[in-house]
Amino acid sequence: MNRAALIVDDDADIRTGLSLILRKNEVECGFAASAQEALEILKHQHFGLVFTDLKMPEMDGLELLRVIKKRWPKTIVIVITGFGSIETAVEAMSAGAYHYITKPFFNNEILITLERALYEQELTDELIYLRAEVEKKYSFHNLIGRDRQMLEVFELVRKVSASTVPVLIRGESGTGKELVARAIHYLSDRKKKRFLGLNTAALPDTLLEAELFGVRKGxxxxxxxxxxxxxVQVTGGTLFLDEIGSMSPLFQSKLLRALQEGEIIPLGTTNPISVDVRILAAANLELEEALRSRHFREDLYFRLNVVEIHIPPLRDRIEDIPLLVEHLI
Structure with missing residues (x-):
């Protein structure tokens, strides 16, 4: 994580005051009195954070922001604005600024913004690392298992990854259903888009609907x-729905409609939104009981279960235990 910040302001007192706060929190500081000077510095030195004033002569902070986001998109930019330029600050947020601070600023405000920005930077770095690791970990051949049952699972994963049909992944808790879902995604043509998962058992109906379909203000x-x-967030990618057997019949009907129509309706509106999402679902072995008792809709079951992958528990594939131990060590 890059704990270096470039402070851009034509007011030397602002540069000094801000640097004192940042340095107390182990942030190295660089200085520029103008946007042009800042760009020259950024050509030769990498800064994870840039604090820039908006109102500066010649090139202003808004233009500087746009150049930074174009040339160094991972750099987090925080704008500093006077009380009378809030509208410009909002425009800066739309252009990619992480946050804005109004003058005169307070230590606590700087510290809170700094903490959040560094956390955001850490998440970005981790995401870059994980994406690189994903290519290795989920490249099919790196899935752990040599038992005949698991080899059959791997072969089925390879086949279904070439299509876009919904897949129902079955197995006991802890058998690796999400791991299989991720493998399908990262072997598919959708691998450059997002993979998101949600445990549907963790949320009541209203929150589940808001989480999946979105919500409008009020x-x-x-x-x-x-x-x-x-x-919407995963458009073009893959959505993994875990523990689908726990969904209420009412929400099941809404999910079925979304799958049939290829569109969702956010809470608080009647306007549908078209979506392009591949659904991978998971359920434990009790789903049949939910079907028999009609707690789970049969039509939704068949919509989700175009292809079924069953993951055997480890106790049924003893041959894999030494392999897994070696992998974990």
Whole structure:
């Protein structure tokens, strides 16, 4: 993680004051009195963070922001603005600024913003690392197992990854259902798009609907802004729904409609949104009981279960135990 910040401001007092706060929190600081000087510095030295004033002569902070996001998109930019330029600050946020701070600023405000920005940077670095690891870990041949049953699973994973049909992954808790789902995604043509998973048993109906389909401001108490659901966030990619047997019949009907129509309706609106998502679902071995008792819709079951992959428990594939121990050590 890069704990270096470039402070860009034509006011030397602002540069000094901000650097004192940052250095107390182990952040190395560089300085530029203008946007042009900042760009020259950035050509030769990498900074994870840039604090820039908006109002500067010649090239202003907004233009600097746009250049930085174009040339160094991973750099986190925090803008500093006077009280009278909030509208410009909002414009800066739309252009890719991480946050804005108004003058005069307070130590706590800087520290909170810094902490969040560094955390964001850490997540970005981790994501880059994980994407590189994914190519190795989920390249099919690196899936752990040599038992005949698991080799059959691997072969089925290879086949279904070449299609876009829904897959139902069955198995006891801890057998690696999400691992198989990720392998299918990263072997497929959708691997450059997002993979997101959700345990549907963890949320009540309203929150589950909001999480998957999205919510519009004012839809319910606490919905103070529009939020896109996972179906929209993962457009072009793969959505993994775990523990589908726990979904209520009411929500099952809404999910079925989304799958049939290829569109979702966020909470708080009647306007549908078209989506392009591959669904991978998982359930434990009790799903048949839910079908028999009609707690789980048969039509949804067949919609999700175009192809079924059953993952055997480790006790039924003793041959894999030494291999897994070696892998974990």
């Amino acid at each position: 839809a319910f108490t606490g919905a103070d802004m529009d939020r896109e659901g996972l179906f």
